[in-house]
């Protein structure tokens with residue numbers, strides 16, 4: 509099965525440049541050092557979906573010539589603000605197509621989404637006489653259990669991101685895990701023979717602002733890619749401490765940094 513992955517954004521929770529920061533990367537003005545918040549879109553012949561809906565979502569999708577009739581919904585990795593605030597932007601698709609927005613997430617993520625977007629729950633929408641399609645159609649996914657999205661098999665697996673459990677997704681030989689510190693053994697088994705991995709890495713060890721308990725460093729991410737024996741590793745969720753042009757030189761030849769708009773054919 510062929511599909512195309514497009515990196516909609518590859519920045520950390522604050523994006524790059526950061527407001528108020530004038531470091532070399534933030535003020536470089538160079539394309540690949542400008543990063544919106546992390547998300548990807550996956551395009552098959554019959555349809556497409558996104559993983560996470562960032563606060564930058566509208567501007568990530570507007571330049572793309574995509575068919576919204578084929579939009580299948582959003583898979584969520586976890587409910588941090590940089591991954592869910594684009595839910596509001598997706599209302600426009602529901603309103604245009606007269607179709608509920610389908611969201612796929614684990615139990616813990618759905619609870620958080622519904623607590624933040626309580627006004628989108630269908631019974632509340634009915635109370636305020638909203639259009640019936642202007643709501644969320646939530647589909648529960650369980651880690652380790654394959655689910656099918658319009659003929660595509662997807663394997664959700666979990667990882668630890670600080671003190672919360674997040675969901676990564678495997679689709680055939682490709683996997684995506686933007687926010688992660690520890691990948692447990694049971695998830696490593698589910699990633700066996702993955703060829704292409706997009707994995708979060710905040711900054712290099714020698715440029716770290718703090719020892720971050722929630723995110724891998726570039727070095728830790730490369731080590732994890734090695735342990736999983738992936739053929740291609742793309743690093744995402746990058747902070748302003750990563751200079752695409754300078755730091756790429758230090759990566760092994762099977763690893764590269766993502767940039768906004770990168771497309772990977774699978």
Ligand SMILES: [Zn+2]
Pocket residue numbers: 520521546588590591687745
């Ligand atoms: Zn994040």
Ligand SMILES: [Zn+2]
Pocket residue numbers: 525526529530531532533534535748
């Ligand atoms: Zn900066």
Ligand SMILES: [Zn+2]
Pocket residue numbers: 586588669687
């Ligand atoms: Zn996060």
